[in-house]
Each structure stands twice: as structure tokens, then as C-alpha cells.
Amino acid sequence: MTWREAADAAWFGPVVSAARNALNEAALAILPSRCVGCSSDAGPLCVECGSDLGRALLHPSVVDDLRELDVLAPQHRAPVVAAAAYSGVVSNALLAAKTRGGLGLIRRFRPAVDRAWKLMRSVTERGPVAVVPVPSKASSVRARGFSPVEELLRESEVQSVMNFLRVRTLTSWGLTRQGPQKSRGRSGRSAAVKGQFAIDQAALQNAKRRDRHGRIPRRVVLFDDVMTTGSTLAEAARTLRAQGFTVVGAFCVAWVRPPCGTAAVSASEETENKPPA
Numbered sequence: 001m002t003w004r005e006a007a008d009a010a011w012f013g014p015v016v017s018a019a020r021n022a023l024n025e026a027a028l029a030i031l032p033s034r035c036v037g038c039s040s041d042a043g044p045l046c047v048e049c050g051s052d053l054g055r056a057l058l059h060p061s062v063v064d065d066l067r068e069l070d071v072l073a074p075q076h077r078a079p080v081v082a083a084a085a086y087s088g089v090v091s092n093a094l095l096a097a098k099t100r101g102g103l104g105l106i107r108r109f110r111p112a113v114d115r116a117w118k119l120m121r122s123v124t125e126r127g128p129v130a131v132v133p134v135p136s137k138a139s140s141v142r143a144r145g146f147s148p149v150e151e152l153l154r155e156s157e158v159q160s161v162m163n164f165l166r167v168r169t170l171t172s173w174g175l176t177r178q179g180p181q182k183s184r185g186r187s188g189r190s191a192a193v194k195g196q197f198a199i200d201q202a203a204l205q206n207a208k209r210r211d212r213h214g215r216i217p218r219r220v221v222l223f224d225d226v227m228t229t230g231s232t233l234a235e236a237a238r239t240l241r242a243q244g245f246t247v248v249g250a251f252c253v254a255w256v257r258p259p260c261g262t263a264a265v266s267a268s269e270e271t272e273n274k275p276p277a
Contacts, residue, residue, distance in 0.1 A: 064230055081119050119251075136167065
């Protein structure tokens with residue numbers, strides 16, 4: 001284990017995480033802050049905006065399918081469930097929750113994660129599944145002091161969470177694949193994130209050792225905080241399938257609706273419209 005890995009293990013361990021959470025809540029209670037919804041001086045989320053957020057997160061729904069999202073290697077049906085649309089107070093609160101000092105807001109989304117998870121289980125085949133969070137870059141996690149996706153799952157009702165998916169380092173992934181993703185379409189994002197993820201074999205073996213039977217479910221469900229075009233979820237699914245896992249679905253807190261009047265593009269349409277290599 002390198003010194004950086006040892007430092008990360010200590011920083012994100014249970015003792016330091018608990019202390020960090022307590023300090024964050026104390027800071028929120030003492031320091032003045034503006035509401036992320038209406039910018040009033042009523043704290044990070046005022047009562048009215050908190051009610052609006054709660055109502056927006058009440059009804060999760062199936063918003064897409066990984067079979068349609070994966071323009072590079074479409075597979076079988078795998079529904080994608082989202083707790084809410086990424087707009088208004090949902091987007092403002094989620095953005096604030098993902099910044100340094102945003103752990104207090106993360107807690108507001110955990111009931112929505114549980115509801116999305118229950119819907120995901122109701123629309124997929126019965127049987128054991130493992131939940132695999134879509135990871136952030138290590139540099140982003142260090143800058144924030146926490147992983148938003150892992151914190152969203154912490155203390156939730158989601159079981160069998162397996163953290164063995166990793167973002168490749170720049171040296172192995174390639175600098176040409178970096179850059180802003182928001183302006184890219186589905187096929188452009190798919191090409192940009194190709195090869196982004198890898199399986200951490202040591203973490204996978206640790207997960208197996210923790211299981212009393214020495215094995216983990218081969219059926220998995222992906223979890224992410226926000227789905228934009230779905231290309232990141234699709235790439236994570238391809239990485240897992242290459243290791244023999246079956247991805248039966250994905251769920252997230254929020255999804256970005258396609259522009260008004262623009263329907264989701266199917267995998268066949270993307271293939272037909274793809275420019276020649």
C-alpha cells in the first residue's frame with residue numbers, strides 16, 4: 001500500500017468520517033449561510049424550499065433503459081430509475097450537497113435514495129444483487145473530503161453495496177478523454193468516457209472475503225447521483241460485464257430531462273447516424 005492509499009484509507013475511515021461529519025454540522029449551525037433554493041438568510045435550505053425538495057423527491061420513476069443508453073454495445077433490458085428530475089431546488093440542493101461542507105444536505109436525499117431503490121427492485125427480476133456505486137475521481141473526492149455517491153448510500157436501506165469500481169488514472173486512461181461533458185451529445189459522451197473505469201481486484205477480493213460464503217452476487221445494479229445522457233452508466237455497465245457481471249439496472253437521485261421536443265435516441269439510431277471511422 002502506497003502512502004497516498006494509506007492516507008486515503010485513514011481519511012475516509014469510519015473514525016475520521018464521523019469526526020468530519022460532526023465538524024461540518026457544527027459549522028452549519030454556527031456560520032451564516034444562504035438557502036440554496038431561494039437565497040434567503042435562512043440557512044442552507046429554508047423551511048419552504050425544504051418542503052419543495054421533499055415533494056419533488058416523493059415519486060421515483062423509470063426514466064430510461066441501459067439497453068437504449070449503451071450506443072456502443074447494447075445488451076438486454078436494464079431499467080434506469082430516478083428519484084426526480086434534475087431541475088429547480090433538486091439541482092440546486094444536489095449541487096450544494098456535492099461541494100465541500102455539503103454533507104448536511106446529503107441527508108435530505110437519503111429517503112429518496114431508498115424510494116428509488118425499492119422501485120428498482122420492484123421492476124427487476126427477484127434474486128440477490130449487489131449495488132455498485134459509480135465512482136468519482138480520487139482527486140475530486142480528496143478535494144471535497146467525501147464521496148457524494150457513497151455518502152448518499154450510507155445509512156440508507158440499500159444493502160450489499162460493493163465499492164470495487166474505480167476511475168482509471170490519467171496515465172492509463174488518456175488525457176484526450178478528459179474535458180467538459182455537458183455540451184456533448186450521447187454518442188460524443190460515450191466515446192469520451194470509453195475506458196474510463198476499471199475493476200479494483202483487491203477491493204473485489206475483499207468483498208468476497210467479507211461474505212460468509214466467499215462469493216458476491218454476479219447480478220449488479222449501478223448507482224449514481226445524477227444521470228445526464230447515461231453514457232457514464234453505460235460505460236460502467238460495459239466494464240462490469242467484461243468481468244462477468246450481469247447489470248440488471250441502475251438508479252440515481254436525479255436525471256436530466258432531454259431538451260423539449262427531443263426524444264431519447266435509441267442505440268440503433270446512434271449506430272446509423274455515427275460518422276464513419
